[in-house]
Amino acid sequence: MIWVDALVQGLLLGGLYALFACGLSLMFGVMRIVNLAHGDFAVLAAFLAYSLATATPLGTLGATLLLVPAFAAFGYLVQRGLIQRALTVGPLSTLLATFGLSIVIQNALLQGYSGDTRALNPGSLVSASLHLGGGIDVAYLALITFGLAVAVLAALQLFLKISRTGRMLRAASDDPGAAALVGADARHLYGIAAALAFGTVALAGLMFAMRSSFDPSIGPTRLLYAFEAVVIGGLGSLWGTLIGGMVLGLAQTFGAQYDPAFTLLSGHLVFLAVLAFRPQGLIPARSMS
Amino acid sequence: MNARQDPDTQADDSALLSVRGLTVHHGQLRAVADLDLDIAPGETVAVIGANGAGKSTLLGALAGILRPSAGTIRFAGRDVTGLPAHRRVAEGICLVPEGRRLFPSLTVEENLLTGAYRRRPGPWSVEAVMDLFPWMRERRGQSAARLSGGEQQAVALGRALVGNPRLLLLDEVSLGLAPAVVQRIYALLPALLNGHSPAQGISVLLVEQDVAQALKVADRVHCLLEGRVALSGRPAELTARQVERAYFGPTRPRDSAA
Numbered sequence: 001m002i003w004v005d006a007l008v009q010g011l012l013l014g015g016l017y018a019l020f021a022c023g024l025s026l027m028f029g030v031m032r033i034v035n036l037a038h039g040d041f042a043v044l045a046a047f048l049a050y051s052l053a054t055a056t057p058l059g060t061l062g063a064t065l066l067l068v069p070a071f072a073a074f075g076y077l078v079q080r081g082l083i084q085r086a087l088t089v090g091p092l093s094t095l096l097a098t099f100g101l102s103i104v105i106q107n108a109l110l111q112g113y114s115g116d117t118r119a120l121n122p123g124s125l126v127s128a129s130l131h132l133g134g135g136i137d138v139a140y141l142a143l144i145t146f147g148l149a150v151a152v153l154a155a156l157q158l159f160l161k162i163s164r165t166g167r168m169l170r171a172a173s174d175d176p177g178a179a180a181l182v183g184a185d186a187r188h189l190y191g192i193a194a195a196l197a198f199g200t201v202a203l204a205g206l207m208f209a210m211r212s213s214f215d216p217s218i219g220p221t222r223l224l225y226a227f228e229a230v231v232i233g234g235l236g237s238l239w240g241t242l243i244g245g246m247v248l249g250l251a252q253t254f255g256a257q258y259d260p261a262f263t264l265l266s267g268h269l270v271f272l273a274v275l276a277f278r279p280q281g282l283i284p285a286r287s288m289s
Numbered sequence: 290m291n292a293r294q295d296p297d298t299q300a301d302d303s304a305l306l307s308v309r310g311l312t313v314h315h316g317q318l319r320a321v322a323d324l325d326l327d328i329a330p331g332e333t334v335a336v337i338g339a340n341g342a343g344k345s346t347l348l349g350a351l352a353g354i355l356r357p358s359a360g361t362i363r364f365a366g367r368d369v370t371g372l373p374a375h376r377r378v379a380e381g382i383c384l385v386p387e388g389r390r391l392f393p394s395l396t397v398e399e400n401l402l403t404g405a406y407r408r409r410p411g412p413w414s415v416e417a418v419m420d421l422f423p424w425m426r427e428r429r430g431q432s433a434a435r436l437s438g439g440e441q442q443a444v445a446l447g448r449a450l451v452g453n454p455r456l457l458l459l460d461e462v463s464l465g466l467a468p469a470v471v472q473r474i475y476a477l478l479p480a481l482l483n484g485h486s487p488a489q490g491i492s493v494l495l496v497e498q499d500v501a502q503a504l505k506v507a508d509r510v511h512c513l514l515e516g517r518v519a520l521s522g523r524p525a526e527l528t529a530r531q532v533e534r535a536y537f538g539p540t541r542p543r544d545s546a547a
Contacts, residue, residue, distance in 0.1 A: 134344040164406065171403050178390040181352065181449065183407025243343035 002257060007134045012138065014229075015146030015251035016211075019204035020222055021229035021241045022153055023197030029236050030193040032172040033087065033094040037101035039222030041198060044105055045071055046214050050118050060122055060210065063160050068203050075198025076191040083194065084187055102219060122210035127281030142214025145207045149242065152200055153203035157238050158198075169193060228271040234281025243282055305330045305457055305492050306351070311360035313343075313350045313516075320346035322516035323360070323546045328456065331490035333478065335507035337500050337521055343516040344496040345387060348460050351494070352384035365455065378407040381455035387464060389445040391433040398429035400444050404451035411453025418447035421480065439470035446474070459495035463502060471499065475506050500532065514538050 017101050045067050052063035078101075086097035122141060129137040160166040169189050172179040176186040208214065208222070225248065233244025248267050255266025274281065308326040321343040328334050336344050349355035351362060353374035362370045364380060372380065383404075391400050401415045407537060418523060419425045422443050428436075442462060449457055452522065463471040478493060497503035504524040512520040512535040520527065520535030 164402075166404060167399055168406055170394055170399075174392040174394050175390055177354070178386060178392065179403070180354075180374040181378070181384050181386060181390075182403045182452065183371075183375050184403075185375045286394070 003254075004134065006253040006257045007250065008132075008136060008138060009142070010250035011246050012142040012146045013249030013253065014242070015142070015149035015249075016204065016207060016245070017225055017248050018242040018245030019145065019149040019152060019200060019207060020147075020226040021233075021245055022156060022238060023199075023201040023204075024223075024226045025230045025233075025235070025238060025241045026156065026193055026200075027197045028230070030169055031083075031190050032091070032173075033083065034098070034227075035083075035197070036095060036098040037100075037105060037219070038197075038201055038226060039224075040102045040105040040219030041071070041075075042201045042208065042214065042222050043214060043219045044109065045202035045205040046120065046209035047109055047113055047118065047216070049120055049209065050113075053120060060120055060206075061122065063273045064203070064206050065204065068199050071202035072195040072199030075196040078198070079194030080187060080192045084190065087190075102223075106216050106219060113216065114145065115215055115217070117213040117215045118209075119213045120206065120209040138212075141211050143268075145211075148203065148207065149245070152203070153238050153242055156196065156200075160238075165189070165192060225267070228267065231281060232271060232274045235282040237281070237283045238284035240281055247282070294428075304328060305332075305365060306494070307363040308351075309361050311347070311350060311362065312358045313346050313355055314358045315346065319358075320516055321350065321357075324513075324518060326511065326518070328492050328494060330455070330492055333493040333495070333506060333508045335503035335510040336494065336496045336513060337498075337503050337510060337532075337536065338513035338519075340514075342513040344513055346459055346516075347495055347513070348384065348494070351384075352382065352458055354384075361379065361397075375407075378452050378454070379409065381409055382458065383449035383452045383454035383456070384458040385442075385449045385460060385462065387460040388500050389438075389441040391436075391441055391444055391448070393432070393434035394442050395433055396430050397425055397433055397436070397444055400433050401425070401447050401451055408451060409453040409455075413450045413453045415447075415451055418450055421477070427449065439474070442466060442470070442474060446477075446532075454491060454493065456492045459493065459497075461496055461498060463497060463499045471502060475502055478506050500536070504532075512536055515543035531542050 020039070020042065024035065027033055027035055043047055048062065049063040049067055052058050052066065053060045058066065082101070082156040083094055084092040084095060129139045131137055131142065160170060168179060168184045169192065171182070172184055172186045172189045179186055179189075205222075229248050231244070231245040232247050233240030233242065247270060251270040252263050252267045258266075298314075304327040305329040306326070308324060310319055311324040313321040313324075320341075324343070324347065326347075336347060338344050346355060350357050353369075353372055353376070357370060360370070361368060364382060367380070369377065369380060392403065395403070396413065402420055405415065419429070424440070425444065425447070433441065438443065462474060466474075495507070497501065507524055510522065510524055510527070511518050513530060514535060515538070519538075520531060
């Protein structure tokens, strides 16, 4: 039964990884850039939520409702102000610029909050769980996180497929020059993609902070898992990101059953296996041009 | 015949498009040099010339993709010289680019819909384009990457039309297409006037390698040589000898031995 439990926990953990990964996937899919500060923004959101939750009457839920749209707006500004300029210089420049951002955020957090670990208090959800048969307990928090991941991915997919702006986002990612010829300002569209990415990563950071303690330095590891989930699932496919997250989660929970020390290593090994035997990922949605 | 006008000539505001003294550089190379051009509402103007004569550069400047180094472009009485490319559709200038440049990950219908993103009010819509090309209705959900060259050209043309332009720019429509396909596409041009009077119809500026085709459809033709207008006139009034001289320049190509 412990293996069924590992299965369930792994799948649900995949939801959290998918939530981290979808913003990364979106920014890479639309703009062909990897935001090296992706994980650090999640940690920044967690620390800000901590401050808001402890210093104001907002509480964790209020902080979440405030920070997710705030980070989306912040993402639009970071894209238009910083990343766009780096983009015009060249592809490597965005790596450098976001790497610099990552360092700035980590050190600013260290300066502001010290290196002590914090945790977000999700209130009554912290220990409540659903009791399934056979000794399997599923934490409500994990269920909610997974549900949010599916809802966010579905909403993003719908947005890209049906809405006018989503369609132009796809067009601009194909050919920004031709998109300009039909009246699309690629900079504004990229800003929207970044806003979506920052909003989702803030949500991911907050959901993570509710289940686990965090400190200023864990950003890059979050980025790594997000990156692995995207690659395992397949670049360019949002649902692939969910699959990739679940595969990564399963690898970790099964590895943990074998030996807790292997938890993280198992995930990395599966990632390496995918790179070696199926580098296009499980659900390749577009060929790399 | 030198068609350059006096540099003091005011831009002609009765014309829909009025270009004066346009100079566009590609790095050090001056691709368009001090060029003047007018297009009246509802008129079809062809720009011909050898490779490197400056035709596509001219279109690029008109569409806002390339920044002129000097000169002015006035459209419907407004100075649009420095207007960025993505704002020109709202003004009424739509370019069908060289090589079609459809969006490969979008379907036929979605490609047409992108043309409606910043559309101006007018008779053209996705449905109207599909009336013009009935095959698009059956294949509206097909990926644009799987179309033939001629079909892609039709979709690219439809995408520009859906914006309801006042000026349609066509860049090398015949490139890479079979002659029969090219003829069919050019036969459509009168349909663009859509039954309106010429003053309300769409003006067309087309750049073409296929000189015969260009002369057949145009009201007026300009031949570019090294970035300048070397010859202008109505196709009926120009002789083949005149066009050849303007096309190749003062040095005629040697007649090959029979």
